[in-house]
Amino acid sequence: MISVLIIISSNLLVYFHVRSSIRQSQGYLERSVNMSVSQRREQNREQRKKIRAVAAQAFCYCFGFFLSFAPSFTLRIVEFFEYGSEKEAGLFPLLFLDKLLFPLQGCFNAFIYARPAFLRARKEFPLESRAWALRRALYGDRIQVT
Secondary structure (H helix, E strand, O other), X not given: OHHHHHHHHHHHHHHHHHHHHHHXXXXXXXXXXXXXXXXXXXXXHHHXXXXXXXXXXXXXXXXXXXXXXXXXXXXXXXXXXXXXXXXXXXXXXXXXXXHHHHHHHHXXXXXXXXXXXXHHHHHHOOOOOHHHHHHHHXXXXXXXXX
16 A cells, blocks of 8 residues: 555656746746747747646556556455455456456556657657557667658
8 A cells, every 4th residue: 555655646746846847947938038928828838738748647657557456456455354265266357357467567667658759659650550659669760661
């Protein structure tokens, strides 16, 4: 349970740090004499997009963590209440999910880590397939445009 709190709090800390950094830079932009109102609006729009991107990334990491650990947490709770051995067959689906999803946390994290590069590839190359964009996100510029 403490690990869940640590994950959530660390992601919230990252989100709030990025948000405060962007707000500080927004203050610098507003004090800039050389910028027009439309330029400031454009900068504010870009900063809001960055905040949303960080929030989405943190949410994805939390979701991947919960997806991986939910069956394990549930099993621990069931074990705490001394689920009898005569009902053990009813735990098979939960045990199966635990053994399937727990090792996949690294895979989930790898895909979440590659998500910004995937979205960038989809935006830069809209005619390419999603599979191509995923390969581009994972392998970089070695994947050539078709």
